Amino acid sequence: MKNILTVLELLPLFGVIALWLTPKENTKLIKQTAVAASLLTLVESFIAVWNFDIKFKGFQLVESYNWISAFHIKYAVGVDAISLTLILLTTILVPIVFIAGWHESEDGRFSPKTFYVLMLVLETMMIGVFAATDVFLFYVIFEAMLIPVYFLIAGYGRGERAAAALKFLLYSLFGGLLMLAAVIGIYIISTNQGVGTFDVNELSKLTIDQSTQNWLFLGFFIAFAIKAPLWPFHTWLPGAAKSATAGTSTLLLGILDKVGTYGMIRFCLTLFPGATKTFAPWIITLAVISILYGAILAIGQKDINSMIAFTSISHFGFITLGIFALTSQGISGATFYMINHGFSTAALFLTAGWIVKRRGSSQIADLGGLQRVVPVLAWSFFIAGLSALALPGLSSFVSEFLVLIGSFSQYPVATIFATTGIVLAALYVLLVVQRALHGEVKSGNESMVDLNLREKLAIAPVIALLVFLGFYPKPVLHPLNVATSTVMSQIGVTDPIAKADK
């Protein structure tokens, strides 16, 4: 089958067309159509996986068509294991988000139909951004994604949703513009060297002098650090997570923010290896600050959603630490971490969303004793929390430990600081678990109802994946290793060898 990736990108858009033909009042049909479209996309992504050769180094399932010939801009797509697993994360999470938040679309400023249109458009873009192998195409989608997310937050969120959405937009635009400058910069360099291309493979073969590399690197990196987000570029995130619906938050933190860490690997590392090595110690420092800062702030949050947002800042710190350690355990661990964090954050946001919806408050102080009232919901939240604290046996442990083991040989002091994050993680998870789930049943919680079948069906696959990949990470980790070794040979780094020779 040809054009697998293009079909994959288009399927959610077919859903949009189908939605367009559906009458606005028939919300049930609208929801069913949206779910059907997302499930079809999921099936197509499995076909992509089926056609993917694990051992092959480089991009596969590639397609390339001229788009703006004058500037050598192409519609070029292709995947390696890193982008394919992120696409798979997307196609798995979108239907789950739809099924989990069945009524999320109903009390927004816009109609339910618009909600699903925005969501499906966003899905197309998320697949597109990971599949793009043309830097300009990547940039365009990177920026265009802001539009649906802006309307999803501003149109369907809670509280100060308009302000939160605007803040998100402004931060992202600022980063995006820096990146645009860098994108154009590297194009000019390629023209000067006689190739004139936006193709990421071709660009990685350029020889760029160190100081130019540094500037271009920063242009990309700051955009990605805002997206990821890394301390101190993080302040848009908690507001957005607090205001957005559970589904939007899931996609925002679970997938969209991964574009930041994905971009670091795909562009910062492979296009600017020299600058990468120059800036790595500084970025490692930011990463460790993020790990500890995010964790401490998570401990101090009163709102359950902003608490989850801060745990993510901590986790993005781990991912960045792994990436810039420039070892195979570090990078493989970081890419695997992206997938695990996607599922783990999804589980947290969706279960917290159910709690908030039922209770009518996102204040942790209003909860209490939920384990006695809604045991299944409480257990689901608890397991999601265990995944956030990287409990051995769950997949997040494998990735977190790989990051730590991969960074120690390069940055021992930073890694020791990062390791103390595991104590803070226990604190932020168990504090909220204690306040929300344990203790006497607080007034206002007595009549909460437990998960229904639809909700159980939505959360079960996420939890199952967290457990399965914890004991058997090979199906994901093994392909990622191949991609990691490609990245490492592009940068020209190798793993350190053990000190005590045998």
Place this chain on the structure above:
Amino acid sequence: MKANNYLVYLIALPLFSAALLLLLGRIADKWGHLLATLVSASTFAIGAYEFFAMRSRSGVDRAITQHVIQWISVGTLKVDGALLLDQLSICFVLLITGVGTLIHIYSISYMEHDENRRRFFAYLNLFIAAMLLLVLADSYLSLYVGWEGVGLASYLLIGFWNQRPAYATAAKKAFVANRVGDVGLSLAIIIAFTQFGTVSFAGVKAGAPHASSAALTAIGAMLLLAAAGKSAQFPLQSWLGDAMAGPTPVSALIHAATMVTAGVYLITRSNFIFDASSTARLLVVIVGAITLLFGAIIGTAKDDIKKALAASTMSQIGYMILATGLGPIGYAFAILHLLTHGFFKAGMFLGAGSVMHGMDDEVNMRRYGGLAKFMPITAITFGFGYLAILGIPPFAGFYSKDKIIETAFNAGGNKGWILGGAALLGAAITAFYMTRVVVLTFIGAKRWDSMAHPHESPLLMWLPMAILAIGSVTSGFLLSSGSALVHWLQPIVNAGNVEGGKELMKPLTVSLLALGVVVIGAGAAIIKYRTVASEAPSNISIFTKAARKDLYQDSFNEAVLMRPGQGLTDTLVKTDHNLIDGAVRGVGWTLNTISSAARSIQNGYVRSYALIMVLGTLALVATVWLVTL
């Protein structure tokens, strides 16, 4: 080494049983406890089979392995999900499944009236699975999974009645203290990997002789930190007393016989690290000696029977840790004491549970008194445990504890005198606080009110107590006759090759000394607690006050860690909002002001966007300029 296919069932059976009981929910309420007990018993059967099979093989063939899955493989890091059953792990398998099954049986009756009994048994099975994984793992990283798994089970069981806020807090405290230890375990594994390129026990053992002493000391110190967290050793011991919030069978199984001894296992398993670093060994004996005294002193002031026993556990594990720091023969004696302690301490905890069962869950020993008459079986089985922990011949503790005291003295020089002296002093205090427990509970005048109707517990409860009591009498003799355990463990700990230095004292001298201090300690307690007030006296010495307060470890943690931590959190929450976000908002505000001066008609959104476009274009121009320069 022989490959074998039964090992995985040891873990898989209880794990699936736990998952089943949790997932089925109320449907399984009627038979959940029976399934869990059956599963636990079958793991014991497998364990026993493996033990006899192992015994029938000769020396080098005794250890068996089973490859289950390929777990993690990235670069040079290759960790298989493989199990290893050798002479050391079989000791633990038998202890865990044996005592575990007895406690399952006991709990059927003990938890009979709890509406969540099925969930309790699911957690117990989860614990058995995790603990078996801990001792069967063939690498440090797989061990970590079991290590944290038992921590999770412990958390769930301490907080089993978490509707009470204090119990929920106790569960959290235990988990967090353990996580501090986990930092140690993580770093030990990471350093081991950077040194040896592997995290398997065999690989690290092979590499250890080639590593620098600094690296070995670092790994040893980090493993000790891990052990301190899990085994409630100084300075991470403060969670164990609070952990008594869990149902009493849990205290017996997890917080006395098995999980809390995992630190001893870890150090013994890592003997090749500690043998190669005298600094690490020194740290181990310091921690062990401090904790054995620390726990014993706390034990003298507790009125809560479970907390007194918990302090005792802390102290007894201190003995074991001390032993592991005393060189090759020390490991064997640590394991010997661990096994005998498993019998007598679990037995005494079940006895305490039996007393509580008969006394409407009263735990204050000042409200007991004279209970021997009403619950004779409990009193006798508890008495056996008491004699065992005191080290009265021929009870179990005599064989194991005296060996540790003797080895401590034999460490030689000042070190020998200090460690041996501490161990001997600990024995005296142990005699004092344990006699206090027995006197307050079973002897003397009754101090309970007329509402209580003390009675003997049913068969399902006293039978496990009786079996453990038999163990308290016989296990020490059986394990040490002809140095059985020392020889059994020889291939692991290499005790025979290094005959521990000069003998400072003859075994008989040590035994007589120990017996002497025990008599003094016990006698003092008998005299002091002939008559007891049913309320705790308030005009007490500063020492008693300190002991009641767990020697101020909690106050210390609160003042040095918790309060500053909360202060830091509060400060950061404020500055994140005001400073960092404020700075960003400040930039936004400036943009707004400038742009409203420039174009006052448009709304804020478009305005800001336009201005950022301008800035972006400037950045663009600057970059192009830089690139083409």
